[in-house]
Amino acid sequence: MQDPKYIRNFCIVAHIDHGKSTLADRLIEYTGTLSNREMTNQVLDSMDLERERGITIKAQTCCMQYKAKDGIVYQLNLIDTPGHVDFSYEVSRSLSACEGALVIVDASQGVEAQTVANVQLAMRNNLTLIPVINKIDLPSADPDRVAQEIEDELAIDATEAIRCSAKSGIGIQEVLEAVIHRIPPPADNNTKTMRALIFDSWFDQYLGAVSLIRVKDGIIKKNQRMVMMSNGKEFEVLKIGKLMPKGVEVSQLSCGEVGFVSGSIKAVADTRVGDTITDAVNPATEPLIGFQPAKQMVFGGIFPIESSDYPLLKDSLEKLTLNDSSLVYEVESSNALGFGFRVGFLGLLHMDIIQERLEREYNLDLIFTAPTVVYKIHTLEGELLEIENPAKLPDPTKIGKFEEPYVTMTIHTPEEFLGTLLKLLQDRRGQQKAMEYTTSKRVRLTYEIPMNEMIFDFHDKLKSMSRGYASMDYELLEYREGDLVKLDILVNQEPVDALSCIVHRSYAAHRGRQLCEKLKELLPRQMFQIAIQAAIGSKVVSRETISALRKDVTAKCYGGDISRKRKLLDKQKEGKKRMKQIGSVEIPQSAFTAILKLDN
Numbered sequence: 001m002q003d004p005k006y007i008r009n010f011c012i013v014a015h016i017d018h019g020k021s022t023l024a025d026r027l028i029e030y031t032g033t034l035s036n037r038e039m040t041n042q043v044l045d046s047m048d049l050e051r052e053r054g055i056t057i058k059a060q061t062c063c064m065q066y067k068a069k070d071g072i073v074y075q076l077n078l079i080d081t082p083g084h085v086d087f088s089y090e091v092s093r094s095l096s097a098c099e100g101a102l103v104i105v106d107a108s109q110g111v112e113a114q115t116v117a118n119v120q121l122a123m124r125n126n127l128t129l130i131p132v133i134n135k136i137d138l139p140s141a142d143p144d145r146v147a148q149e150i151e152d153e154l155a156i157d158a159t160e161a162i163r164c165s166a167k168s169g170i171g172i173q174e175v176l177e178a179v180i181h182r183i184p185p186p187a188d189n190n191t192k193t194m195r196a197l198i199f200d201s202w203f204d205q206y207l208g209a210v211s212l213i214r215v216k217d218g219i220i221k222k223n224q225r226m227v228m229m230s231n232g233k234e235f236e237v238l239k240i241g242k243l244m245p246k247g248v249e250v251s252q253l254s255c256g257e258v259g260f261v262s263g264s265i266k267a268v269a270d271t272r273v274g275d276t277i278t279d280a281v282n283p284a285t286e287p288l289i290g291f292q293p294a295k296q297m298v299f300g301g302i303f304p305i306e307s308s309d310y311p312l313l314k315d316s317l318e319k320l321t322l323n324d325s326s327l328v329y330e331v332e333s334s335n336a337l338g339f340g341f342r343v344g345f346l347g348l349l350h351m352d353i354i355q356e357r358l359e360r361e362y363n364l365d366l367i368f369t370a371p372t373v374v375y376k377i378h379t380l381e382g383e384l385l386e387i388e389n390p391a392k393l394p395d396p397t398k399i400g401k402f403e404e405p406y407v408t409m410t411i412h413t414p415e416e417f418l419g420t421l422l423k424l425l426q427d428r429r430g431q432q433k434a435m436e437y438t439t440s441k442r443v444r445l446t447y448e449i450p451m452n453e454m455i456f457d458f459h460d461k462l463k464s465m466s467r468g469y470a471s472m473d474y475e476l477l478e479y480r481e482g483d484l485v486k487l488d489i490l491v492n493q494e495p496v497d498a499l500s501c502i503v504h505r506s507y508a509a510h511r512g513r514q515l516c517e518k519l520k521e522l523l524p525r526q527m528f529q530i531a532i533q534a535a536i537g538s539k540v541v542s543r544e545t546i547s548a549l550r551k552d553v554t555a556k557c558y559g560g561d562i563s564r565k566r567k568l569l570d571k572q573k574e575g576k577k578r579m580k581q582i583g584s585v586e587i588p589q590s591a592f593t594a595i596l597k598l599d600n
Contacts, residue, residue, distance in 0.1 A: 004256040005185045006072060009214070011079040011094045013122060014104035015112040015471060019134040023104060023166035023175070024062070027078060030172045031064040033244055061200075061212060061258055063242040068180050076179060077258040095121060096289075097199045097214035097258055100128040100183030102175065103156065107133050107141035107163075110442065111149040112412050112471040119154050128183050131161040132175060137168055145439065153438060186256030194218030194226075194279040196253075196261075197288045201271045203319050207239060209265040213277060214258050216288055221252040225280035226263065229287040233270050234280050235263035296344030298351055298455050299388040301332055301369035301498060302358070303340030309364055310339050316362040317341060320354065327354065332389065334498050337367060342389055345371075348455060369498045373451045376403040376479050390500040393486050396537050403479040404450050408433070411445040411462070413470035418443055420465045428453035429504065448477060452484075452502070487512055487541075489519070490533040505536075512542040520544040527551075 012020045064076045079094040095101065101122045105111055122129060131150050133143045147158040162178055164171025200212035213220075220226070220237065227234045241249045242259045253259045265271055276287035304313050321327050332342040345351040351371060358364050377385040377393070378400040387393055409430070413421055415437075425432070425447050434446040454474070462470050485508050489499040499519075503511050512534025519532045523546060530546040551572070557565050 004188045007075045007185055007256040008179050008183050009077045009098045010100040010179055010183050011098045012102045013118040015114040018104050018106040019166045020104055026166050026169055026172045031066045033064045061243045062245040066176055074180055095125045103129050103131050104134050105146055107135045107143050107146050108138050110146050111153045114473050117473045129156050130178050130182055131156050131158050133161050133163045134166055136163045137165040189217040190255045192217035193282055193284045194220055195284045195288055196277045198273055198275045207262040209271045210260050210262045211271045212260050215253050215255055219252055219254045226277050227280040229276040230272055235265055238263050296328055298345045298371045300371040301340055302343050303337040303367045305365040307338050316358055337498050371455050373405055390486055390502050391497040401481050402484040404452055404482045406448050406477045406480050407451050407474040408477045409447045409449050409474040411472045413443055413466055415441050415443055417466040485536045488535045508536055509541040516542045516544040525549050
């Protein structure tokens with residue numbers, strides 16, 4: 001049994017691309033957890049998608065043994081966390097399993113938006129914070145300026161900030177020594193009733209549902225009976241292990257340790273993240289404090305291109321939900337696209353990642369509809385409806401008022417891009433709350449902005465306008481009344497529910513015109529004329545017409561009376577009229593994806 005005073009549980013928090021995964025690699029290498037032959041870059045980023053994009057999506061754990069300068073061997077449990085704003089829920093779960101955190105700041109970029117957000121999360125969890133200034137070997141590095149920023153913006157004493165370079169291996173031993181001497185060990189509760197917090201879970205085809213746990217009290221042993229406190233379900237502990245970073249089986253986990261446990265749990269829903277595991281024979285009365293449920297910010301429809309793939313899509317989403325507990329979904333049907341699911345995401349990057357994972361890991365061909373947020377509708381009868389799908393909106397004559405979610409957005413940017421970003425925020429109906437210079441050349445903007453304006457391509461625009469230097473973070477503020485309308489797209493007088501969207505009245509005609517023009521480019525021509533219209537209620541605000549393909553029926557008439565040609569053309573006209581009544585227009589998948597990329 002490991003003595004808790006020789007255990008340290010810590011995580012790494014930082015803004016995206018400040019070197020978290022590289023530092024984790026160096027710590028694993030330095031402690032000899034993996035041999036040189038087994039080491040790869042971003043060793044904790046296990047998904048191909050994480051390696052390709054150079055981002056961490058899922059929090060990963062690694063148990064390391066480190067012999068310190070005082071000659072004692074310590075067990076260090078490291079949790080590498082994502083840096084992107086969409087995955088802050090992953091960060092909050094990881095923090096609950098730790099006593100301390102390394103706050104990584106890039107020596108050339110300085111403190112950025114997500115660093116501030118993650119540090120505030122860590123402070124709320126009462127963690128000990130160790131500032132680490134990374135990439136000090138870059139030509140543009142300015143560690144003294146960054147140390148001052150850490151003090152000013154993060155309110156952390158930077159006099160003992162560790163200066164290192166994860167890429168070249170400078171200062172790695174200092175980081176490990178600081179973890180041992182500055183982060184407190186877990187409390188010694190080995191004699192108490194067993195309680196362990198589930199902070200992650202995944203599905204293994206051989207073991208069933210596997211839970212990643214932090215043992216807070218007591219000891220969990222192989223073959224004992226365990227019970228889930230949220231639903232009272234009981235299982236036998238069949239396998240216990242530690243991630244080093246590959247799974248290594250052990251006979252027990254004692255108080256303060258981090259590891260995984262499986263018990264042939266078949267149902268995905270039985271291992272809820274945030275739940276408490278306790279002993280079935282001598283159960284605890286109080287569960288551990290879990291974490292706030294994830295707030296889904298963006299909703300979109302997912303439909304299989306082949307309707308026969310629907311059961312496979314359902315099964316795939318179930319497995320993904322275990323691996324990513326922030327995902328929620330419900331069955332949805334569309335006249336245009338058939339049966340599918342309405343899925344809630346934490347943000348646009350999260351939506352993009354889920355789409356890629358479904359297509360890659362489960363070989364599915366999918367259509368994603370335009371994302372929407374949750375609106376609150378007050379009807380004239382006094383009902384309050386929460387609508388995330390434009391197709392479910394009540395009749396406009398029954399709507400009393402429309403409320404949309406607003407977010408508080410913080411943007412950190414170099415001064416030179418300030419003008420273009422202010423214009424972007426103004427165009428998106430943003431309201432400025434604060435603008436302050438954090439240094440002589442860096443500005444922090446605080447804006448309140450409707451979430452509807454942010455979910456399409458705001459992040460891409462921000463990055464392209466600032467050449468990648470600006471960073472943003474946001475949190476939900478409140479619902480406010482807005483002059484919003486439902487914009488319907490009609491193809492041959494038939495509404496296409498999957499292309500409907502909710503927009504501000506002042507932008508509706510412009511948006512409708514864009515949609516109609518885009519669809520005119522994308523829809524294939526038919527033997528009959530196709531009308532594409534954008535309408536608000538019964539009022540058409542824009543129209544485009546795709547002309548018919550024409551067969552030359554008079555080609556066989558050489559000379560002769562004009563009445564012969566006229567007769568043939570009239571016959572063709574009648575046929576086209578009849579065809580238009582019964583003809584249906586196939587809308588290609590590219591039409592739905594193009595809507596996401598429309599330039600606002």
